[in-house]
Amino acid sequence: MVGTIGSGDDGTITIVDSTASALSIEAVVAESSDQPLSASESGGKITVTLGTDGSGLPDDTKNTATLVAAAISGIGGATWTATASGTGATPISAAITETALTVTAKDALNTATLITAAINDIVSKTWTATASGTGTDSISAAIAEAALSTYVIDGTPCPEAGITLYDGSSTYYVCMIADNTTKNDNWYSFTLTAL
């Protein structure tokens, strides 16, 4: 899951969690003056409590993106990490309403090889899926539904049943039924083996 709070090149904090099934984050302003920045988590909600100045207002020096990210990452038992963008110098200067982290694809779990295996494992399948090359690249985002398209491989015409072609090694190609068109699908092969 991933989510962000703050904004800008030096003030965006990105929170990433690879294990949680639901997580949200909010920022509130400490309810009294001269409070330090802090962060906690309860019930799947991360709450950042912004530090305040002597007037009880958010204190930008206490709430830079770098400090907020450190506070979030430092929550005991955290399964997430938070990272500030750029210099991290831009502060979170106001409360932020609760926002759910969104689910993202995790590349290591979605390689072409693994997806291919999953497609081929579908019960009663009539198709075959094949990954190209090493199959190590991943599909990391949703793909809109697309219909498979029709393909045609022309057959080799065969003017006479029984024609047998020998390739000089051990394989023979036999045309069992005459069909002198490209729709011919009557070719068979066999390989000689020693008695």
Next chain:
Amino acid sequence: MTDFIVRPLSSKWFSATTPVNYLTGLTGTIGSGDNGTITIVDNTATALSIEVVVGATGATAL
């Protein structure tokens, strides 16, 4: 009964390397790149489509 006439492959009358059978079916790809393209082939279905969605919740298995 069929009489079999054996000829060398070099006397073939077609351009392919060896004889091939007529085949029709459905095919499509998802992903991209030399190591990330998945090709799906089905020689029996008359209609088939594919899509990829992201699990609705976190920590969802493929």
